[in-house]
Amino acid sequence: MSSTHVFHRNLLTTPPVAVRGEGIWIEDAAGKRYIDASGGAAVSCLGHGHPDVVAAMHRQIDRLAYAHTSFFTTEVAEQLADQLVRVASTAAAVAPAQGLAGHEGSRGEAANDDEAP
Secondary structure (H helix, E strand, O other), X not given: OOOOOOOOOOOOOOOOOEEEEEEOEEEEOOOOEEEOOOOOOOOOOXXXXXXXXXXXXXXXXXXXXXXXXXOOOOHHHHHXXXXXXXXXXXXXXXXXXXXXXXXXXXXXXHHHOOOOO
16 A cells, blocks of 8 residues: 555554454454554454454444444443443452552542641
8 A cells, every 4th residue: 555545643654454353463465464462442452353252243233333422321331331340349359358458548548648758
């Protein structure tokens, strides 16, 4: 690809064209394979093409592809949030017993003290 109308992050070069993914790998149009280590804050690191993930994506997209979270919630989003709260609550209950509790002031309370450390 010699030119592009896409506003890429680096304006001096055009990145390779990704054409497929499998597991941890991304392959470009020339057949070169890369380890996909580019996950970010809004990206899940689930790999590419796992049959269970693909099936779940198809089930959801067959019902609803997207609903902006400023205006809507979805059943699956609510289920995920419930599951995360359950897991976090369990972890919070188990952590002190395993010596993983934070020390006093670890939540920022000491930041409001008048005395400097």
